[in-house]
Amino acid sequence: GAGVSQTPSNKVTEKGKYVELRCDPISGHTALYWYRQSLGQGPEFLIYFQGTGAADDSGLPNDRFFAVRPEGSVSTLKIQRTERGDSAVYLCASSRTPPGELFFGEGSRLTVL
């Protein structure tokens, strides 16, 4: 498709489980961003990739969160030992070249029971 694609759109898991969220950016976009949005708040930065490397991971809250982008296209956000506080909408965005216009996907809503 033409836009940023995120899967799954919804994920319900139990506390302590492992979760993977996938992002497929717009073709040709070199920069990819992960954000997290809680209810009533603006998106909060997690990590930014330029190509295959993480250019800035300062927003990852702790070492349970990890993200990869092995071929410079699709990215996976991985959350280990999930906690109820991880429940949020995880948004992915891409841009052709940074700093440029960011285009967001529809998000993955994560609920940890």
Added chain:
Amino acid sequence: KQEVTQIPAALSVPEGENLVLNCSFTDSAIYNLQWFRQDPGKGLTSLLLIQSSQREQTSGRLNASLDKSSGRSTLYIAASQPGDSATYLCAGIPQGGSEKLVFGKGTKLTVNP
């Protein structure tokens, strides 16, 4: 740390009114500024991007401006329509740092028919 304030938090207007949404940054050194629209349960849709060399952008009934001396931006919506009802978010990339957007909490707009 850059913080973004959006005023008002919520706004309800009758159809046809012109309206202004405000956004301000604690650090006025903004490189890029982007306005987004978010519908309930959806991702973010990019509305306007003001790049580093620009002060203003227009798209249809929308006009955004950025005063770099004060770190304030406004989004002007002309002749509002019920379909404009959504949450509007502003976000900026601080100068001299990472390429990450910092978001406000948004203004929830309701346009009544």
